[in-house]
Amino acid sequence: MENTTAFLSSEQSVDEGSALPTSSDIYLSVVVPLYNEESNVQPLLVQLENTLHNLGVSYEIILVDDGSRDRTWHMISDCSSSMPAVRGVKLVRNFGHQHALLAGLASARGQAIVSMDGDLQHPPALIQEMLAQYQKGYLVVNTCRHDRETVSAFKRISSSSFYKVFSFLSDVPMEAGASDFRLMDRSVLKHILAIQDVDIFIRGTIEWLGFSCVTIPYNAGKRFSGKTKYNLLKMFRFAGGSIISFSTKPLIIGVWIGLLTSSLAFLEIIYILFQYANGRTVPGWASTVGVISFLFGILFVILGIIGAYLSRIHLALQNRPKFIVESSVERKTE
Ligand code: UDP
Numbered sequence: 001m002e003n004t005t006a007f008l009s010s011e012q013s014v015d016e017g018s019a020l021p022t023s024s025d026i027y028l029s030v031v032v033p034l035y036n037e038e039s040n041v042q043p044l045l046v047q048l049e050n051t052l053h054n055l056g057v058s059y060e061i062i063l064v065d066d067g068s069r070d071r072t073w074h075m076i077s078d079c080s081s082s083m084p085a086v087r088g089v090k091l092v093r094n095f096g097h098q099h100a101l102l103a104g105l106a107s108a109r110g111q112a113i114v115s116m117d118g119d120l121q122h123p124p125a126l127i128q129e130m131l132a133q134y135q136k137g138y139l140v141v142n143t144c145r146h147d148r149e150t151v152s153a154f155k156r157i158s159s160s161s162f163y164k165v166f167s168f169l170s171d172v173p174m175e176a177g178a179s180d181f182r183l184m185d186r187s188v189l190k191h192i193l194a195i196q197d198v199d200i201f202i203r204g205t206i207e208w209l210g211f212s213c214v215t216i217p218y219n220a221g222k223r224f225s226g227k228t229k230y231n232l233l234k235m236f237r238f239a240g241g242s243i244i245s246f247s248t249k250p251l252i253i254g255v256w257i258g259l260l261t262s263s264l265a266f267l268e269i270i271y272i273l274f275q276y277a278n279g280r281t282v283p284g285w286a287s288t289v290g291v292i293s294f295l296f297g298i299l300f301v302i303l304g305i306i307g308a309y310l311s312r313i314h315l316a317l318q319n320r321p322k323f324i325v326e327s328s329v330e331r332k333t334e
């Protein structure tokens with residue numbers, strides 16, 4: 001049944017904190033954000049159903065259409081009319097992977113919630129092992145990608161460098177190969193939804209929360225169809241946003257860079273005075289211009305870092321919703 005009146009902001013979902021949608025008869029929710037993934041919807045659902053059907057628990061699959069411009073929503077609506085476990089949530093526009101995932105998490109009703117990508121790089125079959133670990137008592141079951149063959153060298157190197165820098169700056173330890181393929185208990189979800197970060201970085205937030213967790217390695221497959229939605233610019237934005245929301249160290253590093261460059265400039269002044277006292281004029285203006293440009297460069301970098309933090313405060317004050325749901329679909333159970 002299509003419901004076009006739903007208008008759910010992140011704020012509302014957070015306000016609903018203690019009254020999150022729950023249904024005692026749903027044990028497991030699987031949440032998948034999708035952006036222009038029309039040809040992945042059906043194969044994903046086939047694999048998910050194969051796995052979930054054999055687990056012997058009640059489940060739901062929540063597919064979030066993050067403002068796709070292809071037929072993704074059409075595919076979701078189609079599938080939800082024939083598969084009772086499938087629910088579709090359509091966002092009014094593209095809000096980005098993390099916010100689309102948040103929209104799905106906010107409407108999950110299960111006791112345990114799995115989040116995963118929709119391009120089959122996260123193998124649905126692993127959910128069985130994740131659930132087994134959850135039933136041993138872990139509140140978070142993380143996964144770690146082992147992907148020498150299927151993921152490009154560039155992606156591997158950029159991802160591991162990012163996690164090293166992130167861990168250093170934020171003091172939140174994160175392993176290379178981490179992603180949003182994970183299972184979490186409802187009690188953990190409650191905290192995720194209550195966090196008001198402007199640029200939420202869900203995998204970092206989970207680490208930061210510090211619930212008991214275990215990590216399962218897996219081999220990432222190739223994308224089943226379509227192209228990655230993370231180009232270089234988006235990756236940089238994502239990395240920058242995540243670091244800024246978890247760490248203020250860049251501001252402090254700015255102070256150290258400022259101190260270092262001022263010390264160098266001070267040494268240069270002593271050198272100039274020494275040369276002058278010995279009757280030697282300082283040769284050329286190039287060195288002067290060089291030093292000035294260098295110092296100005298540093299100054300602008302530091303100003304930029306301050307600006308980045310300031311923009312977060314601005315966005316936080318605006319407090320706009322992180323996502324807006326346009327409509328949702330699910331098959332009515334008689
Ligand atoms: N995605 C999304 N909104 C976006 C970008 C991506 O919902 O703005 C979804 C995408 O459809 C996929 C998941 O997030 O299900 C991961 O994206 P992708 O596979 O492009 O990332 P990669 O695996 O290349 O890091």
Ligand code: MG
Nearest residue numbers: 117119121223
């Ligand atoms: Mg992918």
